Structures are given as structure tokens and as C-alpha cells.
Amino acid sequence: MNFHHIRASMTAMLVSALACAALAPGIAGARADEWHTSSSLIGGSKYGENFERYDYVNPDAPKGGTLNTTVIGTFDSFNPYIVQGTPASGLAEFGGGLLYDTLMEQATDEGSVSHPLVAEAYKYPDDFSSATFRLDPDARWHDGQPITVDDVIWSFGVLKANSPMYNRYYDNVTEAVKISDREVEFRFDQKGNRELPKIMGDLVVLPKHWWEGTDAKGKKRDITRPTLEAPLGSAAYRIKSFRPGQEIIWERVPDYWGAKLPVKIGRENFDQRRYRYFLDNNAAWQAFTKGGFKDIHPENSARRWMTAYDFPAVKAGDVIKKEFVSTARANMQGFVLNTRRPLFQDRRVRQALSYAYDFDTANRTQSFGLNTRITSYFMGGDFASRGLPEGKELEILEQYRDKLPPDLFTKEFALPRFDNPQAERKILRDAVALFKEAGWEIRNGRMVNTETGQPFSFEILDFSQDSGPTISPYIEMLRKIGVTVTHRIVDTSQFVNRVNDFDYDVITQVLQQSDSPGNEQRDYWSTRAADAPGSRNYSGIKDPVIDALVDRVIFATDRDDLIAATRALDRVLLWNYYVVPQFTRPNLWVAYWNKFGMPDKQPEYIGADVESWWIDPEKEKALAAKYQSAN
Secondary structure (H helix, E strand, C coil): CCCCCCCCCHHHHHHHCCCCCCCCCCCCCCCCCCCECCEECCCCCCCCCCCCCCCCCCCCCCCCCEEEEEEECCCCECCCCCCCCCECECECCCCCCCCCCECEEECCCCCCEEEECCEEEEECCCCCCEEEEEECCCCECCCCCECCHHHHHHHHHHHHHHCHHHHHHCCCEEEEEECCCCEEEEEECCCCCCCHHHHHHHCECCCHHHHCCECCCCCECCCCCCCCCCCCCCCCEEEEEEECCCEEEEEECCCCCCCCCCCCCCCCCCCEEEEEEECCHHHHHHHHHHCCCCCEEECCCHHHHHHCCCCHHHHCCCEEEEEECCCCCCCEEEEEECCCCHHHCCHHHHHHHHHCCCHHHHHHHCCCCCCEECCCCCCCCCCCCCCCCCHHHHHHHHCCHHHCCCHHHHCCCCCCCCCCCCHHHHHHHHHHHHHHHCCEEEECCEEEECCCCCECEEEEEECCHHHHHHHHHHHHHHHCCCCEEEEEECCHHHHHHHHHCCCCCEEEEEECCCCCCCCHHHHHHCHHHHCCCCCCCCCCCCCHHHHHHHHHHHCCCCHHHHHHHHHHHHHHHHHCCCEEECEECCCEEEEEECCEECCCCCCCCCCCCHHHCEECHHHHHHHHHHHHHHC
């Protein structure tokens, strides 16, 4: 549940389903060295090995119509797998997006489950030292050429070389080897990583012959550079037209090779998908209310959800508000403190900054009490730390006791509550005391360094005006203890580039997790990722203990071991106060123009699978006549 500015927005999650879910150890119910189709890391898929289609879809869903979406910012590239450039909507920095298919596709209705796509089956030895995938003989590129093992091997090589995310995700994968015309084996440099055979299915397959060829002007293509030449793809959509930075239109491929695969039946029903770019969220919101620009609006603001849906289309029944149940775990959303900056390198300073965030008042006065405070990086499931460490988790943490905050072993982690009139004074007094321990004190109303007199001031970098109601009260609270904070809003491209280069003091980010933490934890917390442009180690963490705990998660021996290791990691992250946790809510709020048909139920795991919706042509025509003529 992503609420305000996020690189992977809720819109992307709804429209693209599971664009980038994380996975992890414990392949259950599967015998090694046998071919498997559907794979699961948690107890086996509910469909077993005979997956025919998702049980919630309408297999006879009609095709047609246009899905309209607004996007904030701009784009200048169709190559999402490099740090340079801003990719167009519909492309994905991890996974295939609308253009490319992956070896296997992550399930929409179960966590840590994948089903066949380019690969029809996979297998692995009992020591998890490799994984072999057998390609579907029908898999084709849009030009009709077959998807080959050579394409897979080439894709692995260029992605690992050029994509920071793939590089860390497949850190332990040493090579891809051709076994036969349809089989490719990935070899690992370590044994016992139960996740790797499964997550190799997330590998996007790129067309080697196209990228190594020449464009219409005879110029050799270069996958290491941005491009605005529409690439050859393999998935259900291809680029139809575009205006750089303003609009991109995708069209459904009528002879898409995978249309009859179980993961595709009853899904990907829109003939066209139009993305129009706007400068800010307010303009995009106004476009949604008028009709014709944005058909589906995932609502992130409790205030807007409760007060702003009184425009004419809602009153006429042409825009519908709906709440979708989601069982997916909550993501960590918060103010990320960049410890690359000397200002945030003292844990006591970070703790003081966490204390100054008044969630309770904001929730009561701005959000109608509908939000919940985030208390874990893995909130909402077995992996969230709780109480005091015990059992196997305690055994893991004891190895690092002398390098961890003593309170971690004796106190339950808790954020202060602004739940009574006296609370604010006490909490701010505690924050000032923490600053003093770290070498800062208030002089003439300003928090300054006791030795140098340097004021304590920083900037919160942002690209969304919608975040003001969350950020402004935090700035005001910090002002009461002499800390000066500015809120700087930049355009989306500048924001993305600065985040990729770690050029910020504080940002608001969402750190997505799943039901099975694993290799992706390196990208979030590892020392290696801290200096790698484009990584998700936004805090710049360089801690040998956290590195060791990440490896402990990745190489967990079974589910119980994974839970203990992840709780230990969660607890250490919390007690180091790298993020000032904000808020979440359990379900998805979605408003949409009444032009859709949809299955009777939606997958509770992700809440809503827009790919399973379809457009009613009569409704679409009536809305177009009514609102486009009015505009």
C-alpha cells in the first residue's frame, strides 16, 4: 500500500499487477531434479502442478477499448534496465513490463508462486547449486522469430552487467550455460540458497538479434544507452505511438504467442493503453475528475477519499468508489535518512528525528483515524519482530551483541505516542536529550553542534505537492526543538536522477517486501549496494552485522529459520532508526470510471488485478460522448 510519492506507485501495482515482488527460501513440496511447472516457496501452489487459469478470472472476458492513465513527470527512454534516462510508462526496471516476457510469471493470487511463461518448466539439484529452465517451443518475438536459449543467456549477461538491480538480485549466479536447444542452466557460486532456482524465473528475456542489429538509419543499437526507438518485444503489448515526454500509447498484439497460457487467460483485455504525462498530481487529479484522461485512480489520501469525491461524475454514478481487500503485507513507508550525510551518521540523532514525527495527531486531524502506524519493515506477517527477541532469533542476535544497541535485548521496540496533551512536551524533551548525547544543543532557539556551532538543518527532497500534509507538520514539530527543515519539490526526472545518485538528505520512500524475503534484501541494506547508483539502499547502510543478517536470511535452511533470521534483521534495522516510519492502511481504495466489467471477485493477495478487468464498449461510448463533449 503505497500512499504518496513512490517510485513504484500504486497505479503501477494495480495496472501492472505484481511488477516487482520479492521472493525467498524454502521451495516446498517439490522433489529435486524433476521438472516442475508452477513453483512455490511457501507450501506449494493451491493449483498444484495442473494450473489451468486463475480461479477468479472470466475466461471469456471480451477484448477491446482503451485504458487511460495519467503519469507524473516525463520520459526520454525505452530502455529501463540502465541507470541513465527516464523510462516510459509500461516499461519496468525489473521484470518485463508490457513489452517483454519473463521466464516465469509471478502469481497474482498467491505470494511467492510463479507459473510458466517463456519457460514451460524448471528443475534444480538437491543442493540448490543450479537451476535449469526448459523453454516453451511456441515462445516468439513480435517479429515471429523464436525466443531461444541464446536470447536467455545474452539477456542474463547484459542485465547483470548493466542493471544494478539484476546485478544484486543474481549476485550468486555465475553463468548461464546452453544445455540443449531448449534448455538453459544457471550455475551458482554457493549451495543452499533455496531461493535462487525459483527467482531465476523472474529473469526478463530480451531479443538478442534486435539489440545487436541496426536501426532504420543503419546505426548499431546499444543496450547500454537510452533509446527512443521502439524496441522489439515478446509480451502482450507493443508500442503503437508516442510523443516524447508527453504520451505513449501501447497496443495489444493480436497474434501474441502467449495469449492461451494459463497466466494470460481472461487477462490483458484492453486493446490500447494510453499514458498521458502531467506536471504534478493536482493536474492529474483534475484530469481524472473530468473524464477521458484517467480511468482508474488508486486513492492514497484519506482526506481526499472522505471529502473530495463530490464532483459531478460521482454524483451521476459515472465514477465509482470501491475498497478492495488485500492480504499482502504492508510496506515500510517513511522518511529515509541518508547516512551518507555526516548529519545522520549518529544513531541517537536518527532516533531523535524519529521521535519528532507525530503520527497520532495527523491521523486524527487529517486522516479520519483511517491509517495505522508502521512498526516494522515486514509489517503484517510472520516476519515482523515483536516483543523481546527469543528462541532462534535471540541465538542469531547473540552473535552480535557487542555490536548492537543494548536496549535491543531488553526493551520492546516502540515509537512514542502523541496520545494525550502532555505527550508532546515529554517526547520532545527526550528528543532534545538524545541530540545532546550526540553533541548538539539548543542555543538561541536553534539546534547547533556544541563544538562547531553548526546549525542542524536539512532538506526533504520531493516531487509531489500531495505530500505537504504529511511533511509540513513534521517540519513544524522539528522547528520546536530548533531543527530547521526545508521541503524542496523538484520535477520527477530530477527527483529520480538525484535518488539514483543518492543526492539528498531525506526522501519519502516505500520499501516493498513480500511473504518470502530473500536476495532482494541485498539491494535494500548491503554495504555493496550503498555505493551502487540506482540501488534501493536509500539510507546508505554500511553495517557488517546487517550484511551478515542479510546473508542469514538468504541462506535460511527452512521456513522457521527464515522467520527467525528476518525478525532479527527487522529488529536491528528498527533499532538503528534509518527510517522515520509513517503509516499504512489494510486495504486498497480505488475510484474508477464506470466503463469496466470485472470478475465477481478479485485476488485478495494483491487486492485488485486490473488485468482481469475489461471494457464495456457501450459504457465507454456513452461516457466519451457525455464528458468529452462537455469538455
